Amino acid sequence: MRTEVASLGEFGLIDHLTKNNDIRKAGTLLSVGDDAAVIDQFGRQSVISTDMLVEGVHFDLMYTPLKHLGYKSVVVNLSDIYAMMATPTHITINLAISNKVSVEALEEFYEGVYAACDKFNVDLIGGDTTSSLSGFIISVTAVGEVAPDKYVTRSGAKDKDLICVTGDLGGAYLGLQLLEREKKIYLENPGVQPDLQEQSYLIGRILKPEPRAEVVEWLQENQIVPTAMIDVSDGLSSELLHICKQSEVGCVLHEDKIPISDSARPIAMQFGVSVTTCALSGGEDYELLFTISQSDYEKVSKNSDITIIGYITDKKEGTNLETKSGNKHALTAQGWTAFAE
Amino acid sequence: MRTEVASLGEFGLIDHLTKNNDIRKAGTLLSVGDDAAVIDQFGRQSVISTDMLVEGVHFDLMYTPLKHLGYKSVVVNLSDIYAMMATPTHITINLAISNKVSVEALEEFYEGVYAACDKFNVDLIGGDTTSSLSGFIISVTAVGEVAPDKYVTRSGAKDKDLICVTGDLGGAYLGLQLLEREKKIYLENPGVQPDLQEQSYLIGRILKPEPRAEVVEWLQENQIVPTAMIDVSDGLSSELLHICKQSEVGCVLHEDKIPISDSARPIAMQFGVSVTTCALSGGEDYELLFTISQSDYEKVSKNSDITIIGYITDKKEGTNLETKSGNKHALTAQGWTAFAE
Numbered sequence: 001m002r003t004e005v006a007s008l009g010e011f012g013l014i015d016h017l018t019k020n021n022d023i024r025k026a027g028t029l030l031s032v033g034d035d036a037a038v039i040d041q042f043g044r045q046s047v048i049s050t051d052m053l054v055e056g057v058h059f060d061l062m063y064t065p066l067k068h069l070g071y072k073s074v075v076v077n078l079s080d081i082y083a084m085m086a087t088p089t090h091i092t093i094n095l096a097i098s099n100k101v102s103v104e105a106l107e108e109f110y111e112g113v114y115a116a117c118d119k120f121n122v123d124l125i126g127g128d129t130t131s132s133l134s135g136f137i138i139s140v141t142a143v144g145e146v147a148p149d150k151y152v153t154r155s156g157a158k159d160k161d162l163i164c165v166t167g168d169l170g171g172a173y174l175g176l177q178l179l180e181r182e183k184k185i186y187l188e189n190p191g192v193q194p195d196l197q198e199q200s201y202l203i204g205r206i207l208k209p210e211p212r213a214e215v216v217e218w219l220q221e222n223q224i225v226p227t228a229m230i231d232v233s234d235g236l237s238s239e240l241l242h243i244c245k246q247s248e249v250g251c252v253l254h255e256d257k258i259p260i261s262d263s264a265r266p267i268a269m270q271f272g273v274s275v276t277t278c279a280l281s282g283g284e285d286y287e288l289l290f291t292i293s294q295s296d297y298e299k300v301s302k303n304s305d306i307t308i309i310g311y312i313t314d315k316k317e318g319t320n321l322e323t324k325s326g327n328k329h330a331l332t333a334q335g336w337t338a339f340a341e
Numbered sequence: 342m343r344t345e346v347a348s349l350g351e352f353g354l355i356d357h358l359t360k361n362n363d364i365r366k367a368g369t370l371l372s373v374g375d376d377a378a379v380i381d382q383f384g385r386q387s388v389i390s391t392d393m394l395v396e397g398v399h400f401d402l403m404y405t406p407l408k409h410l411g412y413k414s415v416v417v418n419l420s421d422i423y424a425m426m427a428t429p430t431h432i433t434i435n436l437a438i439s440n441k442v443s444v445e446a447l448e449e450f451y452e453g454v455y456a457a458c459d460k461f462n463v464d465l466i467g468g469d470t471t472s473s474l475s476g477f478i479i480s481v482t483a484v485g486e487v488a489p490d491k492y493v494t495r496s497g498a499k500d501k502d503l504i505c506v507t508g509d510l511g512g513a514y515l516g517l518q519l520l521e522r523e524k525k526i527y528l529e530n531p532g533v534q535p536d537l538q539e540q541s542y543l544i545g546r547i548l549k550p551e552p553r554a555e556v557v558e559w560l561q562e563n564q565i566v567p568t569a570m571i572d573v574s575d576g577l578s579s580e581l582l583h584i585c586k587q588s589e590v591g592c593v594l595h596e597d598k599i600p601i602s603d604s605a606r607p608i609a610m611q612f613g614v615s616v617t618t619c620a621l622s623g624g625e626d627y628e629l630l631f632t633i634s635q636s637d638y639e640k641v642s643k644n645s646d647i648t649i650i651g652y653i654t655d656k657k658e659g660t661n662l663e664t665k666s667g668n669k670h671a672l673t674a675q676g677w678t679a680f681a682e
Binding site for chain 2: 007008010017027028031044046048050051054055058095102104110126139
């Protein structure tokens with residue numbers, strides 16, 4: 001019998017393969033199924049997350065500067081650590097490279113890695129570099145620390161909690177569409193130089209995302225403890241559904257509240273997609289999505305970097321999107337599933 | 342300018358790329374350049390190691406059962422943790438898979454992963470599964486614990502220390518040659534069924550290596566603290582040179598003392614290679630190579646799993662192999678460098 005991986009989808013596959021995963025250690029506080037795992041080490045807690053980036057699947061070297069790629073490889077992992085309300089401290093990097101990659105290219109990649117380490121105050125402590133028969137593959141593991149039991153999972157959202165998101169959404173998706181369009185034009189007419197200067201915000205969103213470290217710090221300083229948190233790597237819709245599923249709750253998401261950058265609207269129009277679709281299904285924005293108790297409303301509303309976009313309901317109400325015209329639709333996950341085509 | 346990665350070699354490349362790697366955290370006790378990194382977390386110490394296995398470079402799915410591959414992916418990382426005299430506790434696994442891999446194939450792979458977790462009492466706590474345009478790529482990170490400052494690095498070997506190795510060497514290399522030969526025969530005559538029953542020891546060495554957990558425990562129980570330790574993944578010669586370089590010492594290795602299994606000799610003869618070459622340059626044996634002070638000689642000599650194969654000298658004596666005929670040769674690293682051809 002042969003079951004195609006695509007028939008389960010990415011999350012279905014992980015659930016399937018880890019359903020028999022035993023926990024043997026008393027110190028394993030949180031295992032597979034959140035942004036990061038939490039292990040108790042001698043009474044203090046560490047957070048661990050890991051991610052893989054594959055050439056041709058997650059990035060295209062034709063328009064991805066290697067320095068940006070190095071930076072991004074690190075920060076997408078740090079984002080997972082921040083999404084636990086933890087502080088990243090160390091990373092390891094494994095690389096598989098084909099012989100078309102030169103030492104100079106790797107130096108550029110590592111420049112980006114070190115820039116991220118500098119900016120977020122983490123140490124690179126190990127890794128493996130090996131050859132690949134095709135393509136550039138990057139695997140990063142990030143370790144962080146958190147005060148005992150102060151980590152925030154995906155599973156604590158409660159009925160009537162408010163749903164918050166940082167920054168704006170959909171930009172990374174549109175940045176990618178711009179790069180893909182320019183690549184096509186370039187391949188057809190190598191003489192035409194792309195002019196993406198005006199779109200630097202959207203391009204930056206996909207090539208050099210920034211994890212929301214400062215929001216985590218702000219929440220900590222203001223003693224706001226989110227009830228659930230996740231980072232937006234696959235699209236708002238998919239991430240909110242993760243929180244609802246793991247917290248066993250429903251939600252109402254207000255379409256008109258979803259934060260969209262001004263640069264996104266005209267470009268979405270050019271591509272004939274709605275900015276809401278970009279935000280819901282685009283992914284790669286690396287913003288933080290979290291829920292707070294209503295009692296924290298006043299404090300949170302003072303931070304202009306955070307937008308309240310809806311509220312949590314009882315599970316039986318389902319997971320809903322309330323459109324600008326006032327209609328309710330069931331939310332569906334259409335994130336960038338790595339396997340569906 | 343373009344510098345080929347091959348011109349630096351694997352270790353030269355890592356040195357080159359990490360020469361500007363700053364250590365920012367007081368807790369980073371040991372960084373890039375040993376079997377694993379050591380970080381101080383709240384006064385207790387954690388050990389972290391990571392490794393990548395690439396289809397077509399590190400394994401051939403034509404003769405590697407997926408269950409063995411899952412097992413091996415875990416244990417090669419645990420071996421690095423043991424080589425620090427630490428105890429592994431947790432692992433994460435990232436996989437990149439092409440669409441030729443079915444759910445059933447992944448189930449087999451994970452059976453091996455869980456078997457290793459069970460046997461060595463570690464928890465699988467996370468990972469990422471993504472698609473690959475070609476080939477199966479596995480990246481594992483292992484975390485372990487060690488009592489404060491009880492870890493053993495590569496850099497503590499002292500003049501007159503004894504050089505010890507566990508088990509026997511060269512078997513994995515010969516096992517691989519057998520599998521490669523059978524593959525060739527099969528590709529030429531698909532009707533011929535390979536009969537490798539008699540060579541199960543050598544085949545097992547390459548397909549299902551076992552880390553030397555019990556030797557680490559035995560050393561701990563007997564209060565023997567090696568002065569330096571490394572696991573044999575690239576061949577005895579390369580590993581011993583790592584210890585000598587990082588400890589700033591020389592060595593004399595006695596060819597006639599290198600432990601070779603009885604099954605290895607006739608097969609080495611068939612392939613026309615010397616068993617010494619297999620041990621020195623073969624690699625993948627995952628035995629432990631370590632140095633001890635002479636005062637521990639009596640205790641260590643009681644363990645039949647450990648062989649004393651030479652001694653450490655002053656650096657100016659150089660790194661030498663004393664052959665069976667009594668000649669001295671300079672030791673050279675000819676491990677499986679991932680880039681040299």
